[in-house]
Amino acid sequence: MIGRCRSVVLTGLAGHVIDVEAHVAQGLPAFTIVGLPDASLAEAKDRVRAAVASSGVEWPRRRITVNLSPASLPKSGPATDLAIAIAVLAAARTVEPGRVREAVFLGELGLDGRVRPVRGVLPAVAAAVEAGSTEVVVPAGNAAEARLVKGARIDGAIALATVLQRLGADARPTSLQPVRAPLTRVTRGDPPDLADVRGQAAARVAVEVAAAGGHHLLMVGPPGAGKTMLAERLPGILPDLEDREAVRVTAVHSLAGTFDASEGLIRRPPFEAPHHTASSAAIVGGGSGIARPGAVSLAHAGVLLLDEAPEFPTRVLDTLRQPLERGEIVLHRAHGAARYPARFQLILAANPCPCGRFAGSGEACSCTSIARRRYLGRLSGPLLDRIDIRVHVGAAARSDRPGEPSATVAARVAQARAAARERLAPHGWSVSSEASGAWLRAVTSRSACAGLWAAVDRGALSARGFDRALRLAWTLADLEGVTSPNAGHVAEALALRQGFEA
Structure with missing residues (x-):
């Protein structure tokens, strides 16, 4: 039978x-x-x-x-x-x-x-x-x-x-209490407000541009300058997830056991900030049998913050290269391959040296020049080449004036993203950071690209860096409300990309 x-x-x-x-x-x-x-x-x-x-x-x-x-x-x-x-x-x-x-x-x-x-x-x-x-x-x-x-x-x-x-069986139901789903509690309250950040005008602009175009960001500065504060407030200026992405994000968190169904689908962009002692499996996913999702997948459609980035092992940092390019991670095991979405915004925060006090003159810094180069050298060149925006965050000047609130910045970000979506939707993209370099080069004027080609010729920009800087220029144009970038937007994009050379 x-x-x-x-x-x-x-x-x-x-x-x-x-x-x-x-x-x-x-x-x-x-x-x-x-x-x-x-x-x-x-x-x-x-x-x-x-x-x-x-x-x-x-x-x-x-x-x-x-x-x-x-x-x-x-x-x-x-x-x-x-x-x-x-x-x-x-x-x-x-x-x-x-x-x-x-x-x-x-x-x-x-x-x-x-x-x-x-x-x-x-x-x-x-x-x-x-x-x-x-x-x-x-x-x-x-x-x-x-x-x-x-x-x-x-x-x-x-x-x-x-x-x-x-089903018709002669069973004996008893008064058993239902078992609740085990949940690794994740706080999904409202993110902190940008108004809490005083000063740091250049870093605030970098965060806004990163949010508008989905760009990756590196912030380098002394301890207490506000790098982590800015990164934690980035999700608060991102728009809500659309239905399709909300379902995918919720599915990943369901598989990871970090989803509370009483709150409905996850509509806000997730925020993940693993400790620098995290292993490669914790970051990209892994485990015995069928691999489980890691931090890059839990941050899909949201933000992944690596605070104190040089403290992460170089091997762990370099595992981010593939998901940064493809927007997904494929984990191969003996019993099969597991595929997870991993299109996130990477935010790296780093001190300028091991002691953290180096500010250019080196007077208060106890680190040797070799130690400083070796410290930031843990961020490999191929990884940094995938970072669109690099900004130095100096010590904040004393100010009693509150910064611009997240709601105001979020409105500008939403307007820029709407303009990008209208332009890119026929091609299957939603933000400038997703657009292909070939398409962007075809629709951008030669005069606007002249500065980028000059940077390539003198070796200051790689072919990948060219495309990423061009995507950044389109984001700046969207924030300004113009239909295409000009030479000024390209120059500003280069300044954001080369604002700090690690």
Whole structure:
């Protein structure tokens, strides 16, 4: 006898609907799971057997084989526990096989029969709906998150017994409390206001330009100058995420376990600021089995701040090169490749030297010239070439006047982004930093580009730097409200890009 139902496994953010087939045959009692399961999934047989017994349903004392199809697709995690239990009981005719064949079941089973929440429910349910399976049973702790997917009919299950009873089995539901989804608490309150930053006019302009065009930014200055304050206030002048990006950002945070469904989709650009002791896996993603998202993916459509950037290992910093260029990260493992979005704004903040007091004259600095060069030399040339704006943040002069508030700056940023979107949308881009260099060179006048070609000729600008400076010039034109950049915008773009030579 064979029972079938469906479940979903995730490879990165890509969800795959799989068939869970159970075969119950005569022979010595045994329970085997095949179909390329990992260790956590292979252990499901013990969880499923105990959960069925705790639900007051007799476990079939026969030879049971469960196949997760397609067999070539690696499966990991406990999210298929519920589907395995339903398939086995359908094969034993404890539940009606026809009632479960087209439904999708997601959830981990506890030994007491409760259905425990799992990560990645949002992308899993979205994959099920896209595949035509709209009836989805999920843990009660994930029900609010699953209902964010349009077109899905969600049934939140507290315990296996309640699911079996709805399917016609003679189960014994008990008054179990639902298990809440484990959440790594992330504060998503309103970002601090730019009005808190006094002075630093040049750095404020750099932050505004970076926000308007989605550009990467390096700030170098002594401790206490306001580098971190400015970076933390950048998300506050960015516009809300559009529906498509909000879903992708929410899906990444769902998989990482940092999403609170009670707040709905994540609409504000995320902000990530990992400590300088973070490993490569923590920054770009990793782990055993199918790789999990790292900080670059959690910051997708938002801001990634690396404070005290030279303190990060050079090997970790250089892992950022690929996502900075492609806007995504592909993590290859022996069992397959996981693909995550990673289009973020990188903000690097650094002291000018190990002691932090070097201000040009070197009078108060105890570091040698070699130590200063070696310190900032940890930021490799290929990485710096991908940074659009470099600005020196000097010690702030005393001022009692508040700075311009975030709301005022955000209005200018929104206006500039609207102009860029109108120009770039036919080509699939939304901000200047996403536009291809070839297209920008074709639509920019020769007279405007003359300064950039001169910088290339004297070796001050690479071919990549040319394109990035040109994107910066278009952002400056959008902020000024003109239709295309002129030589003045290009000169200002070069000044922003070469404002600090590390």
